[in-house]
Amino acid sequence: MNYKENNIKNILHGFFLAVAMSVAEPSTILPLIVHHFSQSVILVGIFTSLLRGGAIIVQLFAAFYAQSYKIVMPYMRGVFFVRFLSWFLIGVVILFIGDKTPSLTLLLFGILLFVFSFSAGFGAVYFSEIIAKIFNKTERGKSMANRQFFSAVGAIISGGIAGWVLNTFEAPQSYGFLFMVSAFLFGIGVFAFSTIKEPVKENIRIKEESFFKFLKNSYIFLKTDKALQIQILTILLSYSVLFALPFVILKAKSSIHLTGWIVGSFVTIQMFGALCGNIVWKKLAPFYKKIILSSYTLVITAFIIAMFAKNIVSYAAVFFLIGFAMDGFKISGMNLLFEIAPEDKRPIYVAIQNTITSIGLFFAIPGGITLKYLGYNVLFMFSVCMLLIGLLFATKLKAE
Numbered sequence: 001m002n003y004k005e006n007n008i009k010n011i012l013h014g015f016f017l018a019v020a021m022s023v024a025e026p027s028t029i030l031p032l033i034v035h036h037f038s039q040s041v042i043l044v045g046i047f048t049s050l051l052r053g054g055a056i057i058v059q060l061f062a063a064f065y066a067q068s069y070k071i072v073m074p075y076m077r078g079v080f081f082v083r084f085l086s087w088f089l090i091g092v093v094i095l096f097i098g099d100k101t102p103s104l105t106l107l108l109f110g111i112l113l114f115v116f117s118f119s120a121g122f123g124a125v126y127f128s129e130i131i132a133k134i135f136n137k138t139e140r141g142k143s144m145a146n147r148q149f150f151s152a153v154g155a156i157i158s159g160g161i162a163g164w165v166l167n168t169f170e171a172p173q174s175y176g177f178l179f180m181v182s183a184f185l186f187g188i189g190v191f192a193f194s195t196i197k198e199p200v201k202e203n204i205r206i207k208e209e210s211f212f213k214f215l216k217n218s219y220i221f222l223k224t225d226k227a228l229q230i231q232i233l234t235i236l237l238s239y240s241v242l243f244a245l246p247f248v249i250l251k252a253k254s255s256i257h258l259t260g261w262i263v264g265s266f267v268t269i270q271m272f273g274a275l276c277g278n279i280v281w282k283k284l285a286p287f288y289k290k291i292i293l294s295s296y297t298l299v300i301t302a303f304i305i306a307m308f309a310k311n312i313v314s315y316a317a318v319f320f321l322i323g324f325a326m327d328g329f330k331i332s333g334m335n336l337l338f339e340i341a342p343e344d345k346r347p348i349y350v351a352i353q354n355t356i357t358s359i360g361l362f363f364a365i366p367g368g369i370t371l372k373y374l375g376y377n378v379l380f381m382f383s384v385c386m387l388l389i390g391l392l393f394a395t396k397l398k399a400e
Contacts, residue, residue: 016189018151022158023178045368056358058121063351080190091179141285149278155271163264237390239360243367273323295328
């Protein structure tokens with residue numbers, strides 16, 4: 001395989017996806033968008049979950065078919081089109097409906113966000129299969145670190161642009177412009193990835209005669225594979241970050257004066273943390289267990305700081321540490337799974353892990369409820385406790 005060419009295309013996809021996604025960054029901008037149309041912190045949690053949580057209900061169904069596919073790129077291109085269209089239409093809804101009918105804006109925003117997320121459920125299975133095919137064990141870690149490094153660069157650039165747009169245009173028009181422009185940038189990235197020459201996979205499984213039987217077999221794989229169980233628990237608990245992450249920016253808003261530039265700066269700082277993190281993770285590949293242990297330690301430290309944060313510097317430290325750690329979870333989670341997944345069952349293992357751990361994408365909802373009734377410190381402390389349990393499971397992962 002041509003590592004250099006595929007690495008560049010993987011990087012371009014990650015870069016432009018990051019530029020697009022940063023306009024709805026779930027720890028900064030997305031909560032402010034939702035808060036513009038509604039004062040409910042619970043609704044903030046719901047929308048944060050919708051951004052990625054729609055994938056939870058579809059990945060096993062995608063794997064049911066993907067296990068028998070020799071190539072998956074044609075299906076991946078269909079996913080790309082749906083995601084581009086739904087992202088662009090969010091901007092149209094905010095721009096042309098906006099404050100005229102806030103409830104309708106939120107409803108359509110939520111539906112389109114769910115479509116964007118739902119289609120990603122198919123994409124996650126196809127993407128993992130393509131990455132596993134075109135890179136070997138060491139190359140995967142390096143290419144994904146490169147991808148996420150340049151994703152951080154893209155998000156930093158996007159953070160600066162977002163800050164300018166938020167300061168220049170009135171809300172909610174500014175939010176609409178961000179979505180519409182970023183959709184076309186997103187299109188550049190998906191076009192680049194779509195040109196990858198996917199190898200034909202010969203070691204495939206014959207698809208079961210029914211989806212119910214497929215689910216039964218998947219349950220057997222999960223029940224009998226202890227390494228998969230520990231892997232899934234470790235990754236699921238890493239999502240405990242989301243109990244509190246969307247509400248850090250709201251705590252900041254209550255204690256310091258937030259301007260559009262400050263919000264954009266927080267996005268940039270978080271992505272700069274990711275950039276620095278990926279330099280470290282690239283050096284550590286293929287020692288993926290060390291990467292996930294380090295990531296857990298960093299996010300625990302971040303939330304301890306968040307409990308006592310009262311100025312811009314302390315909040316900047318929180319976003320930097322979280323940015324540093326989050327890509328470590330992504331790199332290690334994927335590659336640790338590839339180490340224990342048999343080739344013919346790889347789409348199934350990916351779907352099992354992603355489906356179960358996607359429950360964590362909804363953690364922001366109970367997080368919002370906890371915040372409403374118990375306050376910020378209880379919420380942050382709860383997140384720290386859950387992350388400590390995850391760190392314990394991470395120590396039990398299969399060694400490299």
